Amino acid sequence: MALAVTLLNSTCLASRCCRHKVLQPLLGTLLIDSVSKCYSSYRRPGSQPEVTPSWRNIDFSFKKGINALKTQLSLLKKETKDHLTGPDGHSFSEYLLEQTKVMWQFRSQEDLNKWVISSDVEIGGKSEVHLKLGRNNQGAMLYGILNTEVPRDGETKYSGYCSMRAKPAVGSFARKKYYDWSNFNSLYLRVRGDGRAWMVNIYTDPYFSHQKDDLYNYFMFTRGGPYWEEIKIPFSKFFLSSRGRVQDDQHPIWLDKISTLGFTLGDKVDGPFQLEIDFIGLLNDRAHTEEFAYETYERNPRT
Amino acid sequence: MNPHAKLISSMSLIMGTSITISSNHWILAWTGLEINTLAIIPLISKSHHPRAIEAAVKYFLTQSTASALILFSSMSNAWSTGQWDITQLNHPTSCLLLTMAIAIKLGLVPFHFWFPEVLQGSSLTTALLLSTLMKLPPITLLLLTSQSLNPTLLTFLAISSALVGGWMGLNQTQTRKILAFSSISHLGWMIAIIAYNPQLTILTFALYTMMTTAVFLSLAQIKVLKLSTMLISWTKTPMLNATMMLTLLSLAGLPPLTGFMPKWLIIQELTKQEMTPTATIISMLSLLGLFFYLRLAYHSTITLPPNSSNHMKLWRTNKALSTLTAILTATSTSLLPLSPLIITMF
Numbered sequence: 001m002a003l004a005v006t007l008l009n010s011t012c013l014a015s016r017c018c019r020h021k022v023l024q025p026l027l028g029t030l031l032i033d034s035v036s037k038c039y040s041s042y043r044r045p046g047s048q049p050e051v052t053p054s055w056r057n058i059d060f061s062f063k064k065g066i067n068a069l070k071t072q073l074s075l076l077k078k079e080t081k082d083h084l085t086g087p088d089g090h091s092f093s094e095y096l097l098e099q100t101k102v103m104w105q106f107r108s109q110e111d112l113n114k115w116v117i118s119s120d121v122e123i124g125g126k127s128e129v130h131l132k133l134g135r136n137n138q139g140a141m142l143y144g145i146l147n148t149e150v151p152r153d154g155e156t157k158y159s160g161y162c163s164m165r166a167k168p169a170v171g172s173f174a175r176k177k178y179y180d181w182s183n184f185n186s187l188y189l190r191v192r193g194d195g196r197a198w199m200v201n202i203y204t205d206p207y208f209s210h211q212k213d214d215l216y217n218y219f220m221f222t223r224g225g226p227y228w229e230e231i232k233i234p235f236s237k238f239f240l241s242s243r244g245r246v247q248d249d250q251h252p253i254w255l256d257k258i259s260t261l262g263f264t265l266g267d268k269v270d271g272p273f274q275l276e277i278d279f280i281g282l283l284n285d286r287a288h289t290e291e292f293a294y295e296t297y298e299r300n301p302r303t
Numbered sequence: 304m305n306p307h308a309k310l311i312s313s314m315s316l317i318m319g320t321s322i323t324i325s326s327n328h329w330i331l332a333w334t335g336l337e338i339n340t341l342a343i344i345p346l347i348s349k350s351h352h353p354r355a356i357e358a359a360v361k362y363f364l365t366q367s368t369a370s371a372l373i374l375f376s377s378m379s380n381a382w383s384t385g386q387w388d389i390t391q392l393n394h395p396t397s398c399l400l401l402t403m404a405i406a407i408k409l410g411l412v413p414f415h416f417w418f419p420e421v422l423q424g425s426s427l428t429t430a431l432l433l434s435t436l437m438k439l440p441p442i443t444l445l446l447l448t449s450q451s452l453n454p455t456l457l458t459f460l461a462i463s464s465a466l467v468g469g470w471m472g473l474n475q476t477q478t479r480k481i482l483a484f485s486s487i488s489h490l491g492w493m494i495a496i497i498a499y500n501p502q503l504t505i506l507t508f509a510l511y512t513m514m515t516t517a518v519f520l521s522l523a524q525i526k527v528l529k530l531s532t533m534l535i536s537w538t539k540t541p542m543l544n545a546t547m548m549l550t551l552l553s554l555a556g557l558p559p560l561t562g563f564m565p566k567w568l569i570i571q572e573l574t575k576q577e578m579t580p581t582a583t584i585i586s587m588l589s590l591l592g593l594f595f596y597l598r599l600a601y602h603s604t605i606t607l608p609p610n611s612s613n614h615m616k617l618w619r620t621n622k623a624l625s626t627l628t629a630i631l632t633a634t635s636t637s638l639l640p641l642s643p644l645i646i647t648m649f
Contacts (some may be wrong), residue, residue, distance in 0.1 A: 087474045092598060095476070096534065180476055182529045204353075207420070208360055211353050240353070251352045256423070256477050256529070302305075 075172035088180065098183060098284075103261075104166060105279035106133060106140035119144065119162040124151030129162040139192075139278040142263070148270050162273070165262035168205065176205065181255040184282035187233045192276040193222020197267050202238060205259035213243040216253040220263070222275065232283060236290045252292040304349050315342030316436060323440035329377030329387045333370055336408070336440055340366040343437065347425045358424025362433075365407055365417045372404035373444075392448045401444070402452050402460075408441040409490050410483075412463040419471075419483035427528075430479050431519035434486045435512045442493065442508055446501050454498040462584055464491030469591025476530045478522055481595075482515065485554055488592055495585055496569045499576045506649040507565035510638075514554045514562055517631035521547040524628060534603045543624075546632045548600040553635045555596040556589055561638040564645070 082089030090098075105111060112131055119127040129144035148160030169177040187200065198220040206214060216238040223229055235255060240247045261280065265273055315338055323335030340363065348359035380397035381387050392398055403414070410418035422430045445452075468488025475481045489511045497504045525540055527533045537544040553560035558567075566589065573582035638645065 083470075083474055087476050092602070096531070096602060182476060183531050206353060207357050211357065214353055249351060251350075254352070254354050257354075 072172045079172055095183065100188070100281060100283050101184065102279050102281040103179070106277060107137055109133065112140060114167050115140075115164055116167055117142070117162070117164045120147075120151075120159045123156055123159065124153055125149065125159040125161075127160060127162050129164075131164060134276050139276045141274065141276050143272070143274040145272050146265060146267075146270060148268055160268060160270070161264060161266035163201075163262055163264040165201075165203075166260045168259045176259070178205065178256075179258040181235075181258050181282055184255070184284045185235055185288055186283040186285045187235065187261075188281040188283040189220065189231045189233070190228055190278035190281075191220070191222060191231060192226075192228045192278075193220075193224065194274045195222060195224030196265060196269070196273055196275075197221050198275065199264045199266070200233060200238075201262040201264060202253060202258060203260045203262070204254065204257055211242075215241050217241050228276075228278060232285065234285065234288050234290065236288070237293045239294060250292075250294040304345075308345060312342050312346050315339075316432070320436060320440055324443040327389055329374070329381070329389055332389060332440075332444060333374050333377070336366075336370050336373065339437060339440060340370065343429070343432065346429045346432065347421065349429070350426065352424075354424045356424075358421045361417045361424075362421045365414075369404045369407035372400055372407070376400035376404060389444065389447045392451045398448070398451050398453060399456070401448060402456055405441045405445050406460055409438055410487055411460045411490055411494065412467045412487065415464070415467060415487050418487060419480045422479045422483040423477055425479075427479070427519055427523040427526075430482070431516060431523075434482065434515050434519070438486075438490070438508070442504070445494075445497060446504060449497045449501050449504075452498065457494050457498050458578070458581055461491045461493075461495035462581065462588070464488060464494065465585050465588040466491075466591075469588050469595075472592055473595050478527055478529060478533060482518060485592060486511075486515065488589065489554075492566065492569055492585065492589075495581065496572055499578075500572045502649045503565070503568055503572055506645065507569065509649075510561060510565050511554075513631055514550060514635040517550045517628065517635045518547065518554060520625060520628040520631065521550065524624065530599070533599075537603065543628075545604050546636070548604040550632055550635045551596045552593075552600055555593040557593060557597075559639050560636050561634065564639055564642050568642075568646070 086092045087095045104114065112133060115131060117129045117131045119125065119129040121127065126147040126149055127145060128147075129142065131140060131142050133139075134141045142162075142164050144162055146160050146162060148158075150156055150159045169179065171177045189200075199217050200220050202216040204214070204216070206212060218233050218238045220231055220233065222231075235253050238253045240250055240253075263275065263277075265275075319335045319338030319342060321335070322338065323332045326332045326335065344359050344363055347362055348355050376392075376397045377387060379400070380392050380394045383394045383397075384391065392401060405411075407414040422433060425433060464487050468484045468486075468491060472481055472484035472488070475484065489507070493504045493507045493511070496507070521543055522528075522533075524543060525532075525536050527536060533544075533547075549560065553562035556562045556566040566586065570582045570586055573579070573585075
């Protein structure tokens with residue numbers, strides 16, 4: 001009888017719903033913490049409940065696999081050809097000559113698909129953000145409504161941000177590719193804003209997880225006028241932050257391994273916002289000689 | 304860096320290298336390798352830049368793994384043969400493990416992925432140490448055990464290193480990464496001949512060290528970290544620009560410069576050992592590196608680069624010109640006629 005009960009209990013262990021009812025009487029208080037960590041009934045607001053297990057969502061299809069393999073092999077062939085041509089697929093003399101370069105421009109839906117938008121809906125906030133092509137397909141329009149109302153989940157203190165971030169470049173077989181911006185020293189943006197202050201973020205994709213939250217930021221102040229403005233932000237101005245906190249130990253950004261660029265709005269002002277971007281480019285400004293804008297002197301001298 | 308810390312790191316590096324190259328027992332050799340690994344970590348992460356820290360961590364993880372593999376290989380050999388002598392590595396599994404471990408230590412293909420990243424994250428002086436001094440202990444171990452190792456595996460490592468070193472170096476725009484891939488390619492040449500004529504490996508290593516030191520010291524003199532800076536350095540130091548190009552061509556193995564000597568002798572020895580296909584393949588693969596260096600020399604020295612040269616910060620050198628750079632540059636470019644003398648020295 002006792003054996004039957006134990007057996008029934010052990011079969012119940014296999015199914016998720018009964019596990020906590022069975023484990024606790026069996027092992028008492030020992031496992032309370034791990035039980036709560038194994039599966040939690042708390043779900044962040046804004047996230048969908050997980051109904052199907054992730055392995056069920058995979059579509060095993062031989063034909064799809066073959067097509068994917070063909071696509072990757074053609075990407076690899078293109079990469080090999082570009083490698084033989086020169087840095088980034090352009091000839092070496094073009095690399096020597098370039099003083100400006102357009103990295104992202106918005107002329108079609110395909111250009112918009114290279115970007116990802118997000119807002120504080122992820123943490124339960126109420127801001128909205130949308131991205132669409134501007135008039136006559138000249139530029140992208142990032143617009144929405146910022147809402148600084150804090151989600152009532154007991155742990156969030158601040159809210160109200162919207163952002164747009166470029167997807168990282170991916171080579172064949174999902175290998176990461178990086179941009180080499182070492183020939184340039186400034187970011188050149190042609191934008192038309194609404195007077196709000198934006199933050200430009202550059203992510204250099206470190207190898208280890210210790211530094212995965214490292215981001216280089218600087219501000220972009222827009223005018224609200226009907227005219228387009230060209231904003232030049234030198235890379236020497238970008239400061240290092242990690243998880244949103246500006247670091248004490250500042251270092252200049254290294255431009256040889258850039259992963260993504262992003263724009264964030266978080267100026268704590270409720271209301272609609274709009275930013276039109278024509279293109280994002282790079283510039284080698286010969287007049288700009290500053291190497292790094294922040295403290296480089298020794299902070300605790302030994303004398 | 305704190306002078307005391309610098310002293311301890313440098314002394315530890317010298318001590319670690321000396322311990323490894325003078326040891327007969329595997330444990331002592333391993334101790335020297337570990338001392339070297341730990342001593343260079345503060346030198347790599349000196350600037351505390353996130354990329355420097357990343358480079359230091361990558362270096363530590365790969366080198367520790369390799370050291371552990373060396374220890375495991377020696378232990379399994381000791382288990383089967385009962386002795387710890389470095390030259391008596393007889394067990395086949397131990398030989399295979401040691402080959403893999405030394406390949407990781409040196410940065411031979413297919414364990415080379417850490418090397419360019421670590422060099423890119425370090426300063427030029429530390430990169431010089433990583434390319435030259437840190438290669439000495441593993442090469443010594445390889446020389447001592449070369450007669451027991453599988454020649455086919457060594458040939459495979461050599462050809463693949465020459466291939467990857469040449470291929471990946473083609474489009475590099477950062478000088479440290481260029482020299483990293485050049486190092487991988489040179490190590491391939493050294494490994495190709497180690498099983499047949501270890502003296503040639505020592506000669507190749509010595510000449511490679513001399514040429515690489517000349518290049519690194521020249522780059523450090525004018526603080527050149529990327530190609531675009533190198534190409535406009537003729538306004539600052541025209542003579543150094545020209546001699547640096549000659550040294551780079553020597554590194555690529557172009558006759559009649561010094562760098563051609565080891566390649567010529569290795570091809571000759573491989574042909575004597577009836578390994579003509581290997582000799583052909585490895586010499587064809589070195590053409591990739593030569594192409595790149597020749598293109599660089601063409602754009603920087605033979606023709607004027609198309610960039611305008613009104614960079615204010617490249618006006619004057621900060622450091623006084625060093626005589627060591629001059630001596631090494633001269634020897635890196637003009638030692639080929641002295642080949643008979645040099646061959647007798649090794």
